[in-house]
Amino acid sequence: MKIKLINPNTTQSMTDGVQEIALKAASLGTEVYSVSPSRGPASIAGYADKAIATIGVLEEIIKGDREEGADAYIIACFGDPGLDAAKMVTDKPVLGMAQSAMTVMRLIAPNFSIIGNLYGGMAGRKEALAKYGMTDVYVSDRYIGMSVLGFEQDPVRGVKELRRAVREAIELDHAEGIILGCAGFVPYADRLREEFPVPILDGITPAVRLAEALVGMGLKTSKVSTWNYPQTQEVPGFEFMKAAQIK
Amino acid sequence: MKIKLINPNTTQSMTDGVQEIALKAASLGTEVYSVSPSRGPASIAGYADKAIATIGVLEEIIKGDREEGADAYIIACFGDPGLDAAKMVTDKPVLGMAQSAMTVMRLIAPNFSIIGNLYGGMAGRKEALAKYGMTDVYVSDRYIGMSVLGFEQDPVRGVKELRRAVREAIELDHAEGIILGCAGFVPYADRLREEFPVPILDGITPAVRLAEALVGMGLKTSKVSTWNYPQTQEVPGFEFMKAAQIK
Amino acid sequence: MKIKLINPNTTQSMTDGVQEIALKAASLGTEVYSVSPSRGPASIAGYADKAIATIGVLEEIIKGDREEGADAYIIACFGDPGLDAAKMVTDKPVLGMAQSAMTVMRLIAPNFSIIGNLYGGMAGRKEALAKYGMTDVYVSDRYIGMSVLGFEQDPVRGVKELRRAVREAIELDHAEGIILGCAGFVPYADRLREEFPVPILDGITPAVRLAEALVGMGLKTSKVSTWNYPQTQEVPGFEFMKAAQIK
Amino acid sequence: MKIKLINPNTTQSMTDGVQEIALKAASLGTEVYSVSPSRGPASIAGYADKAIATIGVLEEIIKGDREEGADAYIIACFGDPGLDAAKMVTDKPVLGMAQSAMTVMRLIAPNFSIIGNLYGGMAGRKEALAKYGMTDVYVSDRYIGMSVLGFEQDPVRGVKELRRAVREAIELDHAEGIILGCAGFVPYADRLREEFPVPILDGITPAVRLAEALVGMGLKTSKVSTWNYPQTQEVPGFEFMKAAQIK
């Protein structure tokens, strides 16, 4: 089984981080490989970055289907950019980090909070929660108050703030599960698990395991209507899309 | 890995059917075994049957934890009887058939219908959909108009009605995925899959694969509050519960 | 008219407390009597206790129908354990404390808070609010921070905390009605009513009065589908259920 | 105990009909009396009629409080016109027909349909359902296709259509309870009850019994904020309102 992880931004170090976590997450016999698109935003924050990043996601999935024989795809960014569009260009399972983490968490905790870097408006979060049917089990977003880069540059303060955010989610918001909304937090997950008696999930691991389960069951994305292949037509400037159109 | 399936009714032939499906569903290296409680209803329809059946579910889970070394539990009935109570008496993952089927379906189809035997009121269905966050992706229930027993006795007519129900769900209700809400339908799933171009899921297979994924990630049920072990106290007439109480 | 109150736990002193309140609540000509099942948890907190307690509730209702000529039933615990199952085993009205208190409160206040003992997760509360259509008029849970037993042992501090919780609900949460979520608080209700200018309801009194109203109108539970009598079948270990099955 | 029913339209024959039903509904010892305002619409259909009728409702409640010693009020029209405003001008319980019927029905049936005269848009119905927390247990509106007057003039055809509407609600919509949304249907309720095995409620009877229950418990409307007495000010043209203002 071959799972392709697509880091939708163009920063290779983040792709490497994703691959590292994915390797630990994968079962014996599962091959995982992580890529970045050649074009797109260096990092992703907000609707515009997500829209731009979606192009690269689509390209990589079409390439994965035609050239690489991938069995499933993971969009390795907590915003799940382009998830619906991605499901149209392949019949292999496509999983997002946020949906995967929430889906698994719901099975083992009655509710959860999400730990993020910096407050950036809640519109996108609310849409994601509604899309995945998670509105009623979502408790809160809590922030460490440091950017992704800031966290990397000062991990001592970063971990301190991370612990504060987790503690506030549990004690003030009554969260019974914690989702780490940034890949940068994952190396510290085990330390957090020792301190806090609640499930603490990153997004990569659940996505890899769900992908394995879907592939293991031989399941493919429903192509009957909503996520059917794109219609046959010209797409000037995005000719790579032709390969995914209905034959 | 050892997964215990609990058929919450006391009819051994159904337990055997469950075990058969589970065996096919399990990955290499996963041991599955299916049991029925010694007491409880012969079959389950409605709130009262579910309430009675919950006692046996709790007994079997406590036994699984203390005597059998099970790693996860599956409540093998589409009504998921006793699921919340079951999560309190163990820290191992506990999965219901309905929640598992819906959870997996949501990852590969934008919506789904459920095929059942006979109309029996929608209150329980609505509660389940809300509980699992599936209200917005649920399309309809469709019925074959034959009891479980009736289906077994006249499989020719049964399959005909089953095909009609699936076709109506797809054509009239615009369902893009089909969940088989009765274990008796499972042997005919492959035939349906040939005819209808949508994902068709039974409940056992997704539950087994999700259980494998949860155990594989080393996840346990959050015990911090909602699903914590029961309080320490006397429970006359149900002494088996003492073994699950907080130490 | 004969109303049977079933305290679903097996602690006789609580049953006595229930009976005392019910006697004050009943109209002239209404006979009320309170019982505990012979088996079940000593007290009820969480899904597992509720599941176990449901068995005793069903037994007592069936007994009430067959041997005692009861006209209506009240499940005298704020969690309303087994309410739906109970409605299946009789056609007499069955009322829960929580639903009754909320139902009456909604007629006289635009919203309400619930005063409880100790925080225990909100999943059960949210389910109850949704089940009774009360989500939009619910304001908050406020807690005294003492167990049922603790309140009884130190009523001076208990009443102080109770007043604090009520005041916070009114002043901080803008509650315009207060529901006492524990029978132990009821003896202090009049004192609270003097101090706080909002309706303050216990659960027993509304349940008794609603039961009187339903019986007075000659109403019975709809048996057409959802709450119909259980199907006819064997129920090994729970033979008492046979008496309630469809003839 | 003295319950005042206010028929919000100015048609005396309807007021007489209301009084007749109320007399049958009332318990021994309850005095019921029904009035029409001296001004307002002859009958009520839609937002404008309801707005106009509200003036008379307020006048009659203020008169009931100051001159007649009423203990509770019932707005005897299925649209519950002016219910919130009415709760502001008295601290006695005020009940609407629709809310009362739905409130009682919810205790004995898992869902219900409403039988009306003629289709008139669903906006008002949806608002009422949301206001009373009944959206999830509402099944459908079914219509007899005859006006109030038409039903009275041709009761033979009227009853035939009424039976058709009830049957469609039960068989096609799976309603498990029926609310008669027009006082004119009430004389035929018993005949319907013989034929259809579901609870069939008019609006007057539940309102009378709930009013008795509220008065019996000594409950008054919460005046702390939402339904507090109107502010003290001039109200030219509506001087009767001065009597209800905060002192």
Place this chain on the structure above:
Amino acid sequence: MKIKLINPNTTQSMTDGVQEIALKAASLGTEVYSVSPSRGPASIAGYADKAIATIGVLEEIIKGDREEGADAYIIACFGDPGLDAAKMVTDKPVLGMAQSAMTVMRLIAPNFSIIGNLYGGMAGRKEALAKYGMTDVYVSDRYIGMSVLGFEQDPVRGVKELRRAVREAIELDHAEGIILGCAGFVPYADRLREEFPVPILDGITPAVRLAEALVGMGLKTSKVSTWNYPQTQEVPGFEFMKAAQIK
């Protein structure tokens, strides 16, 4: 184009204030004129005032249609009293202040808070938000803690409190748009806009511009069912309504 603004209370100074804002808001070529009904409450707070004020609103709209040739109507009070009833007595567009402000805000901000005078219960607010489909983009109500009159008498303190309320909405509640829920605040809107980098809307301006847009498109209110003209009948005491009934 002729737009009639109806201040639903009977205080002429407020009508003058409304007219002043409307004049600034109107496009070249739009005639705006503001009136108060001759009868009704001096100011509006709560359901009862709104119910009484609705009579004057209906009278003024009917007069506007029959005698004044108005092209559209604005109910110039943030509670939008009588909006649905008003839509029945004319086929010209009728706009409320609250709906207009929220409708425009939603196009330029992902969410908003409303600044009011004094806390007065949230039931009316919640109903309005649901009615206009704004529940999900509403953030909070914030209050200046001074009455309308108090604000006018001490504008120095008033503006200070206004700035505090806006700042709290933005910083504590994460509001990304601000709606001024009181006409008295409007003269200070520009000062607030300099200080706070979010859209700040009054209700009059959006209503005037939306009315212009609707009239400009030649649109009229749908009369097919919900907002059709009132039925033909006697309305003793409110004879002015006869002019609006279906011919």
Place this chain on the structure above:
Amino acid sequence: MKIKLINPNTTQSMTDGVQEIALKAASLGTEVYSVSPSRGPASIAGYADKAIATIGVLEEIIKGDREEGADAYIIACFGDPGLDAAKMVTDKPVLGMAQSAMTVMRLIAPNFSIIGNLYGGMAGRKEALAKYGMTDVYVSDRYIGMSVLGFEQDPVRGVKELRRAVREAIELDHAEGIILGCAGFVPYADRLREEFPVPILDGITPAVRLAEALVGMGLKTSKVSTWNYPQTQEVPGFEFMKAAQIK
């Protein structure tokens, strides 16, 4: 005032059609001009097309801001592709066709149906309705059963099917307003208005008029958080985005 309409597909004939409608819709003194991106799908159906089309929308808006001095933007496709991303790259108002049509319709009709070409799954529709707060006033989608091209090729049959679809929406679904979900239908709107007594809206006209209203009020999109300019970073392959980043 200068309003730029962006037809997000690359088919010039559709852009010409949009421009024709926009010219009729615009007020005196409003300049409207319509463009197509140089790259993107020939037509838009489904998530993938929308994702691809978003790139061109962003390019055209950035160009409109920097080179053309546009005051507002309209995304002239009923799927509103890229609306949120578009709001990030400019502070001028950006309007979508679907949101504009629904927003205006809600002011003049209590509910509406949408007429489309061919059934294509409802997931995107449901998301749009939720995003714009229109779920509760949406009645149905009705289809003519012909593609955009098919309608153009056989307008006689097309108009017949269009009339059928509108009539079914009104008579079977009780729609009180009709939104034409395809620009190709607009030339026949007047004919439909003669036949059907409900408001019938296209999407272009409301968008133009709302844009005029927003610009007329001097309003800009809130940039405080959700729709703030994109972060400053490299975006290889999409360098045009640099011009829109925070300075």
